Amino acid sequence: MKKYIVLLVVNFIILVFSIYIFMEQIIVKRLRKMDHSVREIIECQDLGKRLRTKGKDESGNLGRNINILLVDIEVMKERLYGLATYDVMTGILNRHMGFEKLGKKFKRAQNNNEIFIIAFIDINNLKYVNDKYSHEEGDKLIKNIVKIIEKKLESKDIFLRFGGDEFILGFNRLNLLEVNLLFNEIEKSLKNYDNESKKEYTHSISIGIAECRENKTLDEYVNIADINMYKNKRHRKKFLERIYVEKI
Incomplete structure (x- = not known):
């Protein structure tokens, strides 16, 4: 056992x-x-x-x-x-990430005494398109303009949606003259698009440019570009009104 x-x-x-x-x-x-x-x-x-x-x-x-x-x-x-990171509608940088990248390039340019240009863009007549043709058509207007602008840019350029129909561009590869020439090309492309699409409304933008030469902050230069954009918008509006009166 x-x-x-x-x-x-x-x-x-x-x-x-x-x-x-x-x-x-x-x-x-x-x-x-x-x-x-x-x-x-x-x-x-x-x-x-x-x-x-x-x-x-x-x-x-x-x-x-x-x-x-x-x-x-x-x-x-x-x-x-x-x-x-990206704006849902247009696919470009949103305001938060765009300003972060813009700020880094701006500081680097200031520290190295390099050229830096800020451009403030506003899409013309978006409210008119929204009211007459629908907000969906207004969204198409925004996306079409963004695509046309993007084709003229390089990867080092900062392109962000500031909000609604307002956008900001940052350049550290172009001087003031070259930026103006670039926007002339963009406006030609917008007119060509209108001629080809034959829509009842036009694709156009108002532009304000600030050359960052003085010892100012990024926000101050954005504000200067914004003010210049509104000057451009008023000038464009008066010009179109004058043409309309002359036709009558």
């Missing part, structure tokens, strides 16, 4: 030890590797990394589910970055 009990105890110990070895090698070891990989992803903040998964058991399924979760998080991060 004692031998039977001793044998039973020994077999039980062997069984427990075997279960421990199995748990350690097959499950715990894999979970430790998985934990290490997850910690590495967290520390590196690299959502592009994936866990190496093996087997079709619960541990393998857990690893695959974590990888699926990482993919979802990566996609969500890209979407959030896009929403935080």
Whole structure:
């Protein structure tokens, strides 16, 4: 009887030890590797990394589910970055991110005594288009003008939507004369678009330019460009009114 009990105890110990070895090698070891990989992803903040998964058991399924979760998080991060960076309608920089990038280039230009030009753009007659043809048509007007302007720009230029029908451009590659020539080309492109599209309304913009030479802040130069834009808008309006009167 004692031998039977001793044998039973020994077999039980062997069984427990075997279960421990199995748990350690097959499950715990894999979970430790998985934990290490997850910690590495967290520390590196690299959502592009994936866990190496093996087997079709619960541990393998857990690893695959974590990888699926990482993919979802990566996609969500890209979407959030896009929403935080770009204007939803036009696809150019939004006001927050645009001013951040504009500010960095402006400071670099000031520190290095380089040329920096700010242009303030306002789309003409947007309210008229919204009221007469619908807000959807007004949105098309905005997007068409943005696309036409973008074609004339380079990647180093800052182009942002300030709000509504107002936009800001920042140049550190062009001088004042070159910026004016650039806008002459843009206005020609807008007129060509009108001639080809044959819409009942025109695509036109008012422009104000500020050359950043003095020791002023970015906001001050934006305000100067804004004031110059309104001067340009009033001048354009008087010019069109004069032409209308002469035709009558």
